[in-house]
Amino acid sequence: MPYDPHLVPDVIKLDANENPFDFPPEVKQFIREHLQPEHFNRYPDPTARELRGGLSQFTGVPADGIMVGNGSDELILNLMLTFGTGKEVLIVSPTFSMYRIHAQIAGARWREVPRGKNFELNTASLIESSAGQDVSMIFVCSPNNPTGNAVPPDHIEELLANTSALVVVDEAYIEFGGESCTRLLSFYPNLILLRTFSKAFGLAGLRVGYLLARPEVVAELMRVKQPYNLNAFSQITARAALQYRDSFLRQVELIKRNRDVLIRGMESISGVRVFPTATNFILFHTPLDGARVFTGLLENGVLIRNVSGPALENCLRVSVGTEKENSTFLEKLKMLLKV
Numbered sequence: 001m002p003y004d005p006h007l008v009p010d011v012i013k014l015d016a017n018e019n020p021f022d023f024p025p026e027v028k029q030f031i032r033e034h035l036q037p038e039h040f041n042r043y044p045d046p047t048a049r050e051l052r053g054g055l056s057q058f059t060g061v062p063a064d065g066i067m068v069g070n071g072s073d074e075l076i077l078n079l080m081l082t083f084g085t086g087k088e089v090l091i092v093s094p095t096f097s098m099y100r101i102h103a104q105i106a107g108a109r110w111r112e113v114p115r116g117k118n119f120e121l122n123t124a125s126l127i128e129s130s131a132g133q134d135v136s137m138i139f140v141c142s143p144n145n146p147t148g149n150a151v152p153p154d155h156i157e158e159l160l161a162n163t164s165a166l167v168v169v170d171e172a173y174i175e176f177g178g179e180s181c182t183r184l185l186s187f188y189p190n191l192i193l194l195r196t197f198s199k200a201f202g203l204a205g206l207r208v209g210y211l212l213a214r215p216e217v218v219a220e221l222m223r224v225k226q227p228y229n230l231n232a233f234s235q236i237t238a239r240a241a242l243q244y245r246d247s248f249l250r251q252v253e254l255i256k257r258n259r260d261v262l263i264r265g266m267e268s269i270s271g272v273r274v275f276p277t278a279t280n281f282i283l284f285h286t287p288l289d290g291a292r293v294f295t296g297l298l299e300n301g302v303l304i305r306n307v308s309g310p311a312l313e314n315c316l317r318v319s320v321g322t323e324k325e326n327s328t329f330l331e332k333l334k335m336l337l338k339v
């Protein structure tokens with residue numbers, strides 16, 4: 001099934017885990033100062049040298065181990081095209097649907113390896129499943145979308161040490177919680193990390209993701225990358241976001257505080273079970289059918305995500321919005337579950 005981005009006008013949008021706040025004014029100012037006429041009529045820097053330099057400072061990873069993409073979605077596709085075609089990839093499920101979709105586009109076979117009862121990584125079964133020569137990559141999302149929990153780095157390390165496959169850890173939500181695996185890059189040449197500016201840094205509309213790996217891995221990926229994949233405006237804006245990261249990290253703190261208020265509100269509704277989260281979204285279970293809750297909320301002007309499926313029966317995912325959006329969501333959910 002193709003990815004359905006659920007575009008609905010005039011609703012409270014709590015379905016895509018975006019940052020709900022406006023861009024900080026100092027960041028807008030930086031963009032105005034750095035945007036030049038040549039950013040319109042000339043092609044952008046295909047190596048994104050300045051942005052990668054900024055990312056190198058931010059992450060501590062050398063610039064030749066960094067690649068930027070048109071969202072991390074593009075990087076997932078490039079990973080599949082470079083290492084997955086004709087091979088098998090393992091996807092630790094339930095998780096983000098783009099791994100499966102891009103595997104399919106790239107002609108990779110994919111197999112889901114389920115998480116445990118509390119959505120923990122099943123390291124032993126992953127090691128066993130990846131033993132064959134044919135498995136080229138393992139996709140682990142941490143903190144995981146949509147379950148919200150993070151994998152401790154020592155579990156990832158156990159996997160890295162016991163497989164010859166590349167292990168891709170998607171850290172799209174790492175600014176909100178969980179511990180990053182960046183320090184493992186010095187020890188394990190088969191580790192690849194994915195990050196994005198779409199969530200904590202509020203840049204979902206401009207499509208900027210990045211990948212951290214060993215230079216040899218990045219060199220392989222460069223053979224597949226479109227030369228002008230990241231436009232000039234997005235490169236400048238991502239540099240601005242890095243320069244003013246403290247402004248975004250303040251927003252992250254506010255989102256986390258609002259999340260904790262939202263969790264307490266949801267837990268007070270009888271029948272609702274909230275799963276622990278290290279992210280800016282919340283997975284929850286209701287006694288009603290997931291599709292019915294989803295539609296009921298949408299009819300009341302609130303869009304969330306129905307993620308019901310294997311291991312997630314009648315589960316939905318709500319993104320943390322502004323205080324006002326969160327309280328509208330709570331009010332509508334309460335109303336729906338009362339009848």
Ligand SMILES: *Cc1c(COP(=O)(O)O)cnc(C)c1O
Pocket residue numbers: 017070071072073074096141145170172195196197198199204207208209
């Ligand atoms: C949102 C999200 C991304 C971000 O994708 P972009 O293409 O960078 O916007 C990547 N991985 C996961 C798990 C996500 O939830």
